[in-house]
Amino acid sequence: MINGGTTIHTADGSTVTVTLRGIEYDLHVRNARGDTIATVEMSADDLDALYAEMGEHVGNDEDYDEDYDQGYSDGYYDGQEAA
Template identity: 55%
Template sequence: MRHFQTIHTADGSSVTITRRGIEFDLETRNARGETISTVVMDEADVKALLTSAGVHIRAFDDAYDRGYRAGWRDGEAA
């Protein structure tokens, strides 16, 4: 299971943040669903970005971090 959050804009575009292990992919799509850009960021950079925007997402939930450290990957035991 991947943890992600999608924000839809008024013009039909979207930004999706997906956690992939210790990194995050930020993908922007236009209203036609075409990928415009993908940026890979580490957790500290994503936290700084979201904090500056006043946003909180569940990907930073401590339960997920504890499970990841315990060896779980994408909802499966490693």
């Protein structure tokens, strides 16, 4: 399960931040400039289902590469290295 306060960084510099709001979660989707482009409300069950579905498509924790994820959060794109 994703806990509240988790931020997911995408390849294009966008982010999805998951925050707990009462008994539900808000997913704040922001573009690379930081503009909010969507806010989605989800129940805990729906968030768990989304997280499970994501895991099926992008791999599981065994495949997690911290350096790869840090590169995306630093704003790098596929094949780009730090200058």
